[in-house]
Amino acid sequence: KQEVTQIPAALSVPEGENLVLNCSFTDSAIYNLQWFRQDPGKGLTSLLLIQSSQREQTSGRLNASLDKSSGRSTLYIAASQPGDSATYLCAVSRGTGNQFYFGTGTSLTVIP
Amino acid sequence: EAQVTQNPRYLITVTGKKLTVTCSQNMNHEYMSWYRQDPGLGLRQIYYSMNVEVTDKGDVPEGYKVSRKEKRNFPLILESPSPNQTSLYFCASREGTGYMNTEAFFGQGTRLTVV
Numbered sequence: 001k002q003e004v005t006q007i008p009a010a011l012s013v014p015e016g017e018n019l020v021l022n023c024s025f026t027d028s029a030i031y032n033l034q035w036f037r038q039d040p041g042k043g044l045t046s047l048l049l050i051q052s053s054q055r056e057q058t059s060g061r062l063n064a065s066l067d068k069s070s071g072r073s074t075l076y077i078a079a080s081q082p083g084d085s086a087t088y089l090c091a092v093s094r095g096t097g098n099q100f101y102f103g104t105g106t107s108l109t110v111i112p
Numbered sequence: 113e114a115q116v117t118q119n120p121r122y123l124i125t126v127t128g129k130k131l132t133v134t135c136s137q138n139m140n141h142e143y144m145s146w147y148r149q150d151p152g153l154g155l156r157q158i159y160y161s162m163n164v165e166v167t168d169k170g171d172v173p174e175g176y177k178v179s180r181k182e183k184r185n186f187p188l189i190l191e192s193p194s195p196n197q198t199s200l201y202f203c204a205s206r207e208g209t210g211y212m213n214t215e216a217f218f219g220q221g222t223r224l225t226v227v
Binding site for chain 1: 170
């Protein structure tokens with residue numbers, strides 16, 4: 001069974017700092033990996049999707065990398081802002097591509 | 113606007129009283145799925161559907177039923193809810209299945225409490 005781990009569980013940084021969130025998974029036979037943010041009381045918002053054949057994706061201040069062989073992904077956030085405060089989740093799809101496994105998330109607080 | 117809509121957003125019910133949580137998407141997506149989110153356990157997949165009349169179990173299907181009679185709708189049915197089904201539920205959809213899967217879109221969530 002696929003296990004997805006996110007470390008740290010919580011992170012607090014001053015505004016403007018660059019930061020890295022980590023996601024690791026036990027089974028490297030994945031089809032893709034997706035990063036989401038979740039705001040309190042709200043659903044999940046997709047940030048970046050990396051297909052298994054890709055090594056990274058970028059969107060604005062966000063950059064996600066994928067190393068399938070080592071079972072790791074990182075989400076890099078540049079020049080953090082208070083509006084980035086949220087819980088960040090990673091999810092991998094495997095099997096036929098239709099089963100998703102989520103990490104438990106990293107709660108990020110950006111202090112003004 | 114592309115969206116996944118769940119109803120209700122909040123529900124308190126009693127043990128054993130059948131309930132249905134609806135999920136509808138307006139993006140003509142083939143794939144839809146249900147998750148529950150619990151503290152310390154993260155999101156776990158309950159059921160998924162690859163198209164009309166095609167459904168399959170996820171990680172935690174016990175106590176739940178689903179149906180996919182129309183492409184846009186994917187209701188979650190709890191025939192006899194129990195307190196351990198108290199959770200935050202999310203519906204999601206995406207275009208394509210298997211190798212062709214793309215980014216997933218999530219609903220706003222349904223907070224269910226079973227007393």
